Structures are given as C-alpha cells and as structure tokens.
Amino acid sequence: MQGRFSERAGRKSYSNPLPGAGLPCAAGNRGLEDQPGRQKEPAAGRSSPGYSLVELLVVAGISFLVLVVVFPVYKSSNTHHALFMAARQMAQDIRACQQENMCAPGMSVEIVFDVVGDCYYLASGVKTLRKVVLPAGVDLAAVRFSDLGNALSFNSSGVPRPGGGTVTLKSRDESSFYYVIVAPVTGRVRVSPTPPASWYDG
Helix, strand or coil, X not given: CHHHHXXXXXXXXXXXXXXXXXXXXXXXXXXXXXXXXXXXXXXXXXXXXXXXXHHHHHHHHHHHHHHHHHHHHHHHHHHHHHHHHHHHHHHHHHHHHHHHHHHCCCCCCEEEEECCCCEEEEEECCEEEEEEECCCCEEEEEEEECCCCCEEEECCCCCEECCCEEEEEEECCCXXXXXXXXXXXXXXXXXXXXXXXXXXXX
C-alpha cells in the first residue's frame, strides 16, 4: 500500500504543476508592450484614425482665405515693379538719345511717344531706329512737351528741344504713377513717383 501511495503521491505531485505554469505570462506581455519605441498593433477590425470631412473643409477654407488676401498684394507688388522698371528704361532711352545728339551733331535723334499704342520710338528723320512697347499693365498716360507735342529731341549741347517736359506712366488699375521728368535747361533726366513742382506753380 505504501508503494501505491507513493506512486499516487508521485503522480499527484507531478500532475500538479506550479501555479501559472504553462499559461501565458500576462505580466511579461505587458512589459513588452510598455517598452519604449514599441508600437501597439491596432485591434482586428479597427482602422487607423484619419481626417474627417469637417477637418478637410476647415483646412481648405483657411487656405482659400489666405490666397484671397495674399494674391492682390502680390499682384499689386508685381504691377508696381513693372511700372518702375518701365519708367527707368524710358529714362535710360532718353539719356541715350541725348548722348547721340551730343556725340554726333550731324545726326538728329528724337523720341516720339505714342499714347494710344502705349509705346515710343527712337527715330532719326523718317527712319525708326527702335520701338519700345510698354509691358502689360502699364499705360502711357500723358506726354507734356511744348512745341513738338509728343516728340523730344536734344541739340548738340544736350539741351532738350522744346525745353523739357514730363512723361506720365501709370498702372492699368491707376493705383501707381511714375513720372519721367526732363529738366528744361540742363536736360537732366530723372524718375519720380510725384509730378514735378512746376505743375503746382501758379
């Protein structure tokens, strides 16, 4: 009987493992999940979170408002820059005309301004040397020279004929103006955002 009891006791002790033996270690799994840098896998049947329709509409609305505010400023800045560059180019062409008449007294070069066509010509007699068309968005608003109307020339000393004047350039939306001013005696050419002081005399 002792042998059976011992055999049973041995079987019994063998058939009763330690508590928790052979079962998944919950604490060990939690430890792996809590390790830094380890991402938890989404549960089966659950999709990863995304953007809702309302959030997308809010972002699109904000982008549209920013575009509405920034685009007119950008366009105005480009127009102002184009106007200034056109005025500066015209002043350089007037100076070149003055130099031609001073260096070659026998050759008379003049600049003829076309207000309707928004352009001007460098001409010698009936021959057109060069045509300059103003950029889009820039208008040749007015030409104020005495005697010769829309034409400007210089004598061999660089003195303007008919005594100087002003060419007015403006942006197409009339938000900016530039004035190319030719001094009547010295023939000095300058670009200014304001009209000459002689306009206010009297």
